[in-house]
Amino acid sequence: MVKENLMDGGCVGELKKVIACMKELGKKPKVDNFQDKLVIQKTVCLLELLGFDMKYGFSMYVRGPYSSDLTADLYRNKDEVENLRTGYIANNREKSLITLVADASNNLEPSMLEIMATYAFLAKKCSFEGKEAIAELKKIKPFYSEAKIAVGVSRAKQLFPATEKEIREMKAEFKEMESAAVADNKY
Amino acid sequence: MGEIRELVRDAHALNSKLISVPRLLILASLEDLGLDGAAYRELKAGLEMDDGLLYSNLDALKEMGYVKEKEIRLENKEMTSYHITEDGKEALNSARAWLKKI
Numbered sequence: 001m002v003k004e005n006l007m008d009g010g011c012v013g014e015l016k017k018v019i020a021c022m023k024e025l026g027k028k029p030k031v032d033n034f035q036d037k038l039v040i041q042k043t044v045c046l047l048e049l050l051g052f053d054m055k056y057g058f059s060m061y062v063r064g065p066y067s068s069d070l071t072a073d074l075y076r077n078k079d080e081v082e083n084l085r086t087g088y089i090a091n092n093r094e095k096s097l098i099t100l101v102a103d104a105s106n107n108l109e110p111s112m113l114e115i116m117a118t119y120a121f122l123a124k125k126c127s128f129e130g131k132e133a134i135a136e137l138k139k140i141k142p143f144y145s146e147a148k149i150a151v152g153v154s155r156a157k158q159l160f161p162a163t164e165k166e167i168r169e170m171k172a173e174f175k176e177m178e179s180a181a182v183a184d185n186k187y
Numbered sequence: 188m189g190e191i192r193e194l195v196r197d198a199h200a201l202n203s204k205l206i207s208v209p210r211l212l213i214l215a216s217l218e219d220l221g222l223d224g225a226a227y228r229e230l231k232a233g234l235e236m237d238d239g240l241l242y243s244n245l246d247a248l249k250e251m252g253y254v255k256e257k258e259i260r261l262e263n264k265e266m267t268s269y270h271i272t273e274d275g276k277e278a279l280n281s282a283r284a285w286l287k288k289i
Contacts, residue, residue: 062233
């Protein structure tokens with residue numbers, strides 16, 4: 001249902017690609033369902049960070065990374081979204097990115113997606129590096145356990161290559177561990 | 188003197204109960220989230236407010252008709268989320284415009 005011609009059949013971003021993703025993932029989201037919208041928001045955020053451009057600008061809100069344009073498009077095209085109507089077919093590269101995100105997030109578990117997307121957004125878009133990004137993530141999402149955050153961050157890191165600072169931090173950590181091991185052997 | 192008269196005149200049109208840092212922060216944080224709103228726990232963490240401060244100000248904003256709450260379900264957990272109303276957006280914009288004049 002086309003209501004206004006903004007960019008892509010009444011959409012601000014490329015909703016046809018978002019719907020194609022949901023189709024690929026075997027999801028049939030309900031636009032009024034909080035959890036379904038969260039899954040769409042965080043999946044699209046991660047995919048955009050990985051280079052699958054769907055033209056949705058994400059910013060940091062109290063909910064973590066969020067696109068109000070995406071929400072507006074979902075509501076304006078509720079029927080298309082809920083019935084997975086799209087003429088777009090993801091190409092092989094896009095399909096592999098979708099599978100990557102689905103596998104890393106325990107098949108789109110909402111809390112895992114939320115942790116992964118928030119960490120990735122902080123690291124890639126907000127110039128937080130390594131431990132700083134984790135500290136900020138814990139401030140924004142203090143209601144998730146340390147264990148869950150550790151798993152989410154590690155899954156997010158699998159999706160993106162480590163930065164130079166992260167590699168330096170890892171080397172420093174290994175060095176500390178090595179020194180501790182050598183000291184243990186002395187006694 | 189003309190400017191202060193204008194400020195006073197515009198102040199009469201404002202809801203002075205809204206001019207408080209926690210209330211303005213809550214409305215500003217919900218402004219772009221539309222009907223999705225934010226869960227209580229997200230507001231608490233994102234705005235760095237304790238329960239007493241957040242609850243009392245959310246209650247006041249609900250009474251003013253600027254915020255509405257609804258029950259949501261996330262991974263089998265029931266929680267409350269809050270979203271801004273059209274009146275809330277209007278009041279926030281008026282407050283923002285008035286504060287800019289000061």
